[in-house]
Amino acid sequence: MKKRFTILLMSLSLGAFAQKKDASLVQYVKPIIGTQRMGHTYPGATVPFGMVQLSPETDTVSYELNGKYNPDVYKYCAGYQYDDKTIVGFSHTHFSGTGHSDLGDFLIMPTVGQLKLNPGTADKPGSGYRSAFSHQNETAEANYYKVKLDASNITAEMTTSTRVGFHQYTFPKSDQSHIILDLMAGIYNYPDKPVWTYVKVINDSLIVGYRQTNGWARTRTLYFAMAFSKPFKQHGFKKYDARQVYGGFWGKFNQSKNFPEIAGKQIRAYFDFDTQEGEKIKIKFALSPVSMDGALNNMKAEVPGWDFDKVKKDGQKQWEDELHRITIDGDLTTKQNFYTSMYHTMINPTIYMDADGQYKGLDQNVHKAEGFTNYTTFSLWDTYRALHPLFNIIHPERNADMVKSMLAHFDQSPERMLPVWSNSANENWCMSGYHSVSVIADAVVKGNAPFDANKALDACVATARKRSYEGIGEYIDHGYIPNERSGISVSSTVEYAYDDWAIAQMAKKLGRNDIYEEFIKRSQNYKNVYDASIGFMRPKNLDGTFRKEFDPLSTHNAGFIEGNSWNYSLFAPQDPEGLIKLMGGETRFVRYLDSLFTMHLPDKYFAETEDITRDGIIGNYVHGNEPSHHVAYLYNWTSKPWKTQERVRMILPLMYKPTPDGLGGNDDTGQMSAWYIFTTLGFYPVAPGSDQFSIGSPAVNGAEVKVGKGKTFKITVKNQGPKNVYVQKIELNGKPYNSLSLSNADIMNGGNITFYMSSKHK
Amino acid sequence: MKKRFTILLMSLSLGAFAQKKDASLVQYVKPIIGTQRMGHTYPGATVPFGMVQLSPETDTVSYELNGKYNPDVYKYCAGYQYDDKTIVGFSHTHFSGTGHSDLGDFLIMPTVGQLKLNPGTADKPGSGYRSAFSHQNETAEANYYKVKLDASNITAEMTTSTRVGFHQYTFPKSDQSHIILDLMAGIYNYPDKPVWTYVKVINDSLIVGYRQTNGWARTRTLYFAMAFSKPFKQHGFKKYDARQVYGGFWGKFNQSKNFPEIAGKQIRAYFDFDTQEGEKIKIKFALSPVSMDGALNNMKAEVPGWDFDKVKKDGQKQWEDELHRITIDGDLTTKQNFYTSMYHTMINPTIYMDADGQYKGLDQNVHKAEGFTNYTTFSLWDTYRALHPLFNIIHPERNADMVKSMLAHFDQSPERMLPVWSNSANENWCMSGYHSVSVIADAVVKGNAPFDANKALDACVATARKRSYEGIGEYIDHGYIPNERSGISVSSTVEYAYDDWAIAQMAKKLGRNDIYEEFIKRSQNYKNVYDASIGFMRPKNLDGTFRKEFDPLSTHNAGFIEGNSWNYSLFAPQDPEGLIKLMGGETRFVRYLDSLFTMHLPDKYFAETEDITRDGIIGNYVHGNEPSHHVAYLYNWTSKPWKTQERVRMILPLMYKPTPDGLGGNDDTGQMSAWYIFTTLGFYPVAPGSDQFSIGSPAVNGAEVKVGKGKTFKITVKNQGPKNVYVQKIELNGKPYNSLSLSNADIMNGGNITFYMSSKHK
Structure with missing residues (x-):
């Protein structure tokens, strides 16, 4: 009884202390809350009401199985399930806490070694581009997510501004380092969901494109611009469309490598690099609901430079300001619950317009x-x-x-x-x-x-x-x-x-x-x-x-x-x-x-x-x-x-x-x-x-x-x-x-x- | 010999006479030239370099037959073959004289009696919405086309401005008069060609929408606005998509009739009317490569009213002016060949932008x-x-x-x-x-x-x-x-x-x-x-x-x-x-x-x-x-x-x-x-x-x-x-x-x- 009393006193006094000293409330935000079982939240990075929600997918389960609804899809409404052992990549759009889903647009995955363009299966991580990971090597903060990918030894970090996802991948030394952009992947996905996809390579460190889907949103088109901090040495596309009736005269070009554009229903892209030990490759990935130019403008407007830490800090400052709308005096558990709740109330609805x-x-x-x-x-x-x-x-x-x-x-x-x-x-x-x-x-x-x-x-x-x-x-x-x-x-x-x-x-x-x-x-x-x-x-x-x-x-x-x-x-x-x-x-x-x-x-x-x-x-x-x-x-x-x-x-x-x-x-x-x-x-x-x-x-x-x-x-x-x-x-x-x-x-x-x-x- | 000499003299003097008197050169334009066999021209209406080419399709042959190229498609590059006995409808885009094709967007067909949403086959015209016709009941001029549809006794007339197709259908008396808008039809068509289609009913005499195709043009989207001179009493859509995985909560509405919108890959729409004997229903159909609003604006800018004859006359005046860039002194055959050639040189290239x-x-x-x-x-x-x-x-x-x-x-x-x-x-x-x-x-x-x-x-x-x-x-x-x-x-x-x-x-x-x-x-x-x-x-x-x-x-x-x-x-x-x-x-x-x-x-x-x-x-x-x-x-x-x-x-x-x-x-x-x-x-x-x-x-x-x-x-x-x-x-x-x-x-x-x-x- 006595012991208990002491603890209570301590927590009360700590609370009063914290109340006075809490310059940072972001410290109490635990985006990992709700990622196990039914919470359907995601651990990734976003700013308050941000248009980009950059977060890991631990699986890409199809909405369909043998032509019927697949109940397993449900637990992946937010892309991430805490109990999973592998990550397939990091995509840019997620709902927070829903019981039906969509989104998961533009999945990015860094790999090294032999190029594998399929995600592979969870039970055989080596069968594709997915990687094992462990929560020991994972950090999830407001507007910051970090994880080590065991398969490649790549450290993946991500942060965002309102309309731009910012990736930072720390590679090992390799002459076979890849960034994969999977434009087929998606949450609540099925074969006909991607209606049309387009990618254009502007130069060796900038691409644009869009993806049009027919899902929970019947007709949704999302445009993107993707900038690399380092030029890729080569790139390629692979098209998985079930049938191609008319190829026209595109065959005049050798399109197998380094072709500047592609269009179709089911597309994956890859970008190859040589990397030194510990070399960082950064990616800015801007979204727009309007156009590719809109995405480029959003990138220019919000993240003109390449300072990952600044973008992270700016976003966390936004969170700090928003969290400070309510300050409480309570114990640590209460503060973690409270400020994570505050955080969760400021993810959706999402801003849906370009910077202009x-x-x-x-x-x-x-x-x-x-x-x-x-x-x-x-x-x-x-x-x-x-x-x-x-x-x-x-x-x-x-x-x-x-x-x-x-x-x-x-x-x-x-x-x-x-x-x-x-x-x-x-x-x-x-x-x-x-x-x-x-x-x-x-x-x-x-x-x-x-x-x-x-x-x-x-x-x-x-x-x-x-x-x-x-x-x-x-x-x-x-x-x-x-x-x-x-x-x-x-x-x-x-x-x-x-x-x-x-x-x-x-x-x-x-x-x-x-x-x-x-x-x-x-x-x-x-x-x-x-x-x-x-x-x-x-x-x-x-x-x-x-x-x-x-x-x-x-x-x-x-x-x-x-x-x-x-x-x-x-x-x-x-x-x-x-x-x-x-x-x-x-x-x-x-x-x-x-x-x-x-x-x-x-x-x-x-x-x-x-x-x-x-x-x-x-x-x-x-x-x-x-x-x-x-x-x-x-x-x-x-x-x-x-x-x-x-x-x-x-x-x-x-x-x-x-x-x-x-x-x-x-x-x-x-x-x-x-x-x-x-x-x-x-x-x-x-x-x-x-x-x-x-x-x-x-x-x-x-x-x-x-x-x-x-x-x-x-x-x-x-x-x-x-x-x-x-x-x-x-x-x-x-x-x-x-x-x-x-x-x-x-x-x-x-x-x-x-x-x-x-x-x-x- | 003598007779021949006389004829020659006559034709020469006629020629000289014509040279002085030819206020109208449009009279020599015969859009029907080249519509038989290999010319691949079309008889329909267009203004010089017009964005709309409104012309009849005599068949809708698929590019594919049993998964392979269908050689029969070739003769329908322009949609119309002179030897055909039936017309399936009137679409808004055509190439002139090409040897490969695309287009045929937005096929419209008026019918009476039982609603048939399939075109039917040429050998069984009654099996669908197509109709027999004969060249005796057909007129093709620069920017004017007219034909009587035997199946319905409807007289179809059409003319255009640069961006607007103007239809005028004279109906018999019927309480089952229909206008069909077939958004699946197309030239060089195949099942996957329509990538996505959207239609929105703004009110009972105005609809908008778009059609996105993957054909000779890999990614082509064409927007439209369609205005009726008379409100339709009801309308409906039919969707022919091979599979629909996720219908969402749209079923909350009864969508079978009078629903204000539809989206999918394969869509037909119909609009029902009561008509009196000889009643004209007019349609203004504006195109835009940019947006539905663009199409509406084009309609407002070019054809604000409902005066069919004015639009026809304005377009023919444009032709007259363009044809007058060269005046010749020659016999009738030469003039017909010459001015039809002039006409054919001023169809393509086509203007490709909105009025703004x-x-x-x-x-x-x-x-x-x-x-x-x-x-x-x-x-x-x-x-x-x-x-x-x-x-x-x-x-x-x-x-x-x-x-x-x-x-x-x-x-x-x-x-x-x-x-x-x-x-x-x-x-x-x-x-x-x-x-x-x-x-x-x-x-x-x-x-x-x-x-x-x-x-x-x-x-x-x-x-x-x-x-x-x-x-x-x-x-x-x-x-x-x-x-x-x-x-x-x-x-x-x-x-x-x-x-x-x-x-x-x-x-x-x-x-x-x-x-x-x-x-x-x-x-x-x-x-x-x-x-x-x-x-x-x-x-x-x-x-x-x-x-x-x-x-x-x-x-x-x-x-x-x-x-x-x-x-x-x-x-x-x-x-x-x-x-x-x-x-x-x-x-x-x-x-x-x-x-x-x-x-x-x-x-x-x-x-x-x-x-x-x-x-x-x-x-x-x-x-x-x-x-x-x-x-x-x-x-x-x-x-x-x-x-x-x-x-x-x-x-x-x-x-x-x-x-x-x-x-x-x-x-x-x-x-x-x-x-x-x-x-x-x-x-x-x-x-x-x-x-x-x-x-x-x-x-x-x-x-x-x-x-x-x-x-x-x-x-x-x-x-x-x-x-x-x-x-x-x-x-x-x-x-x-x-x-x-x-x-x-x-x-x-x-x-x-x-x-x-x-x-x-x-």
Whole structure:
């Protein structure tokens, strides 16, 4: 006991010390967190919201196996799996934490010895260009990744600027040193995915090209410019296209070596060098969504020179500045979790435009972003919940630019809809709802709307009235999506209802009463799929009866997406009071919540879940997926708010650890991490689109949040600890505060809040 | 006899009358000439050098049959064969007169009744959307084509502006009227040729999209905008892609009808209407090499309204103006041949840029043409001979812009070479030589060089020194291309030698003596492949011996391209004196020429020839291909120039007739027609790059050639007729003229020449 006490004291004093001395917060960022199992994060280099994500691939698994979906592909959503023993190369684009994928563009691998243009297999590393590696020889920092490749003894280092990946390879002495550029490789790859590829050699140290793919993004073209620090002595291409009908007169040239260009579907390139022992060959690899010239310009604009350390340092400085938006007082584990979460919230969405503001639009035309930064990679079903609300606090300008990007998307959309899942000038319609409206409403309601809010509202309304999309027509006509119309009729119904409420809030703020009336009415539709006879949300048939086959624990073909009825029945964040009433009053509701967290979920149901590990489930509460992210806070609407405090403090250490397997589910482009940040600070946006945050239990000793305009929201937490999770009292700006809800204005005006914690609940 | 004399008189007086009265020359243009058999011209609508060539396809034959080359494809180079009985639709891009092909983009077909999305087969027209038609119901004029489609009773009319095809379909009464847009169809098509296609429906009367193909042009993307004069009541797409691995979440929409977009490899679209009897549905179809927005802008810029007749009239006015650059006094047949030839010389090259000057470059970047009009479709092996020299006289500005386009091509070329065959932002390297240098030298030597001539010379030299291209390295080292290196070693050697001479002439004019010396020496290399022991050019081995297997009549695997040794042995247009000496002096040379024109070519050799009909050969003189186009003029370098006069007057009526089968070989983007024009006027550019024209026998009674700067070169021909083909005397500007050579200055300064003709040679 004594020993334990001492440790606690030490960690407290260390925390206070660190709070004063932490000039560097980057030191706490561990990109390796979440790279094992289901986190689907990647360890490689990127700057905040960077267009380049330069990271190792530990395998290139095909989406197909014998013409069918290959389930093994799933674990390679981010290209890297911690348990793997080999690296196949380093590619320039990655999603962070997704549960479906794409990207992995432009894989580069350095080798020595006999040239091998195939990756080879993991069980036989020598069979191709891949190499064994070990985590002992690996370093992953914010904007820096380093690994030794055992096969070649090459040390690979990488860093980035927004649009340029910077490689530094330290070679052994060899007259057979190679850089391989694999233009066929990709994440979630299959033979027809590369639609067209072009490479042009401008001179012996500069090439340009592009790759057009047909994947999750239906038509995605990414251009590149690749500069070498040392001229290659020769180069070559190999084309693997299944058939070539017409070769024309290209045969007039001997194209086997040193030919200046190639085009086709399946292409690999190699560049040969003589290297001295310890000689560094550096590569600058710039991307552009617009053109090869755009990529060249991006390279010139961002990385004109060859100073690897400077680029690394500049990028880490960017991270440092962004991380400093919130400083916390906590122990090392908390800091590693917290700042890695901060890091993970600033990878996606990604900047999607050239240095000169040009970008490819959803209409496949080139546009110029006038007065805003254009973003893509909007995984909105995930991120509307906490990530964008977090942005509204610590990145208000970026969040406004993201909304502007969404509005540009709307303008360019053939369907005239706001983004559902925006993927590099493409819409992939992934997941349910139309949650752009939540993001926009949240920004408007909170006064962070430096755009035409009325036009934005019109776009929201147009999206929500799109009858031909995923049952919206039936939803409007019947107040719910009939089971016959959709396999996820209940999820969609309750999510639409929430989104409609968000529209109503925005309309109210803008004085658009007719729209308010229409949508506030629609926001009650969640009730229409509640089966009071059994106390669960349940698929409802067109004739008004509930579907017969029903198991509230099942997620498979049960009317829900990434969640079962037990979890989804709690999805009415816009109306907890109404929900509680619907579900039979407070007593029954609390019992329901308690059961959720404590019941035993049989393994057969876990087998049906997606995107989470077994550890990602507490009882039947699924934290590894998003639909229940607000659930622990729902006790606040009952007489037992201390249960919220208890639950969130239980969830935090179970679901977030500073280890490779530290994430209990897909990070989902930062949503899991945003939940961590809010919850650790002591409040959470249960219903984005309101200006209120629900108070939980702060898990730090203190924090300062820069909220813009030079203001700081200061959080002081007295007597907090692993056991002292209950809030005894709160003072806001020095005065007693008795609400469980914190307003946006309270935060954004600066000021300070003090929590007094205890090991006993009130 | 008497009757004949009367007719002759009538035709002469008609001719004189016409000369005075011909306000319209368009009336003599018969686009149908050359559409039967080997002419490979098309009957559809285009404006001079227009980017759109809107013309019917009578079949869509695949380049492949059971995985092998399908020889039937060849006759559909221009999409239309006069002997065919059905039309499959009307597409927007066509080459004129080529012997290989591509294009046929965006096939449109109107139908009524049950929707059929497949073209069906010619033997069963009802099996698809194709329709029978007859020439009785067909009209083909410059910039106007009309045909009745028997299957539907629809009258189809079409006209164009530079970048917009304008369709007008007169429908019967039907509630099942359709417009089909087939985005899979194409000329020289095969399953993998469409790489990617996108269509977006902006509203119920406007769509945009693009089509990317991998054909003769390796990577060609053409964008379009399509406007309907009447809203369609519904539309649909059908996708024929062999496999679709990943459909994503697009299934949230019912995409079967009225979905606003589609993307894939193989796509057809249809648009449905209700029509009244005689109701016209008009379509404006704009193209752009740059973007969909570019196509929309082109439509706005060129055809803002819906007045079909105005667009037709404006285009025909353009033709009228261009045709009036040369007015002739001749009989109807001559006028039809002449003005159709004029027409055929002004179809290719084609303008290749948007109305705002933007175009896709060979480097696949978007460029802006600053201070010039950008052209493509340079079939230079054909056109350097007479077409570009003709342009230097009657289109000097256009020719200068074409040179500027070639120089831009050079700048954008990964190989750093001038164009060989420029095809829509692509190089297809078709045929032999590097004849851009001839075009550039001709312009420079003739003083039509409003560009940096020294830079142009550098580009010529860089091209001619490109060692890795088609034996140039060996040619430089050995003075000829060894037989081992190339299957067309002799053609290429003699053509390089001519091109080198052209470079030397340009260098001389620019005072670049070192270059002059290098290339004037190279220009004699043609002698190195002459086998004096047999009197023919002959493939020569690396060791200096001549290849054993050799047949001077054969074109198959004999060291030549599109010509046998009999014809190619005369290819030294830069040095007829040297050639005559080489071939044993004048007597033997004249005998050789006489034999060429009079010998009997056994059928087995004809079977080996390409691109010509049996009628395209006179003896063993092959007029339907280009290598001998200068040959009839070579008598001018002997003591028997009257034989030139006799030969050319024999060739003219045999090879040019005002009938569908009137061309004895591929028109080759106007080269055949340019030969006709020069020869008919009485002179020919035997060696472009010199400032001299060789005098033949004018086949008109007079002509006026507008040579720019308000000047006119006037040709008067006294006593000319079918028998009076011999030139008795010439007066230039009123003074006796005894040379057989006319200088460029004599023509371009204006002035007049009078030929006195006779039935007897001097």
